[in-house]
Amino acid sequence: EIVMTQSPDTLSVSPGERATLSCRASQSVNTNLVWYQQRPGQAPRLLIYDASTRATGIPARFSGSGSGTEFTLTISSLQSEDFAIYYCQQHTDWPRTFGQGTKVEFK
């Protein structure tokens, strides 16, 4: 099983600041890496697929990078609606596995 590890567990950021979230895979997942956003009480929403492609309707302040085992999600200027939990997930192999999540909270 491919283990996905996200860091940090919690990120305290002020509105307008930049947030950088990391995701590491225990073995290469190529670019079969996805980022989801989950706001409180809501279902997850697809943000980034193929490691770096924004999903439909996702603002340009969200960007993804990386390949192999190291990935990054960057939010260039945090807006109030961006305070949420972010999960990475690989789909290169079964079982599909998620990271434990990074909570982006208000500083």
Place this chain on the structure above:
Amino acid sequence: EVQLVESGGGLVKPGGSLRLSCAASGFTFSYFNMNWVRQAPGKGMEWVASLTSSGSFIYYSDSVKGRFTISRDNARNSLYLQMNSLRVEDTAVYYCAKDRRRIVLPDAFDLWGQGTLVTVSS
């Protein structure tokens, strides 16, 4: 409107059974692989099961294999999860999710339902 709507959750005793349903609308359901993902209270996401568009290939997490059965009815635009021998640790919100592309290989989940809560408790 493109959406997935889950139903069938509730309170069940350990060892009991429950059947979840997911009704799809706004897209050609039969084209896409479908999935169940769960989230225990206050915890992260866990993939549960996947089913290809035709139903030919099925995959389960080790934690539910032998107890849960995923199925679909393309004529009714519906996905199901039959859960037997339920355990306390199966307590979670269960989400139905659609694969992004019309391919056989696993893909990102680009559409999620609102979830249905399953509580296993005596």
